Amino acid sequence: MKDKHQIKNIIFDFGGVIINIDFLLTVEAFHHLGVLNFEELCTGLVQDHFFDDMEKGLISPASFRNRIRDVSNVMLSDEQVDHAWNSTLLDLPEKNIRFIESLKGRYRLFLLSNTNEIHERAFSRMIREQFGENVLEKVFDKVYLSHHLQMRKPDAEIFYHVMQENNLDAMETLFVDDSFQHIEGAKKTGLQTFYFEKGKRLDDILSSLK
Numbered sequence: 001m002k003d004k005h006q007i008k009n010i011i012f013d014f015g016g017v018i019i020n021i022d023f024l025l026t027v028e029a030f031h032h033l034g035v036l037n038f039e040e041l042c043t044g045l046v047q048d049h050f051f052d053d054m055e056k057g058l059i060s061p062a063s064f065r066n067r068i069r070d071v072s073n074v075m076l077s078d079e080q081v082d083h084a085w086n087s088t089l090l091d092l093p094e095k096n097i098r099f100i101e102s103l104k105g106r107y108r109l110f111l112l113s114n115t116n117e118i119h120e121r122a123f124s125r126m127i128r129e130q131f132g133e134n135v136l137e138k139v140f141d142k143v144y145l146s147h148h149l150q151m152r153k154p155d156a157e158i159f160y161h162v163m164q165e166n167n168l169d170a171m172e173t174l175f176v177d178d179s180f181q182h183i184e185g186a187k188k189t190g191l192q193t194f195y196f197e198k199g200k201r202l203d204d205i206l207s208s209l210k
Contacts, residue, residue, distance in 0.1 A: 050063075110141055144162055
């Protein structure tokens, strides 16, 4: 990793880094609704790419909900699907936003998240209720959400897109993510990386650059 003074830009992941999430809660929520094979749908061969397609914005929320009903063979309402799907979203600690605010002026700051329209609606509402505004757009120079770009991590194209659009030098740019797979994808594009393992704090990022 480059010296602290050589890093000029930081790209943050969202879920698991800035906002707290727990995907097991979504698994449990679907179990309670009778979808007992939800984990298989997400990780097994039956995934059929529709979760990835949702994150790339290639299918609509309506199509996603229908696909959940089809593969689970459980006739859930739209509201039940959305509520269970959003169970993964926990809270956005104010200290995380304040930390990012403290970096402004020293670094150019970006958010790069694999997400989807249903989750975006939910966390946007959560953020507005908590902070009274879309605080993400306030603290970051630019926010990139995968479903708006039709690209997702760890594919190289999404990293190159962010770098090219903002004229970022990969050697001067730190990428922070809690997914080892995404970290490896970023490394292939030349980005400097910080693997945000469980138990890490945001301020560990700066101490790691000393």
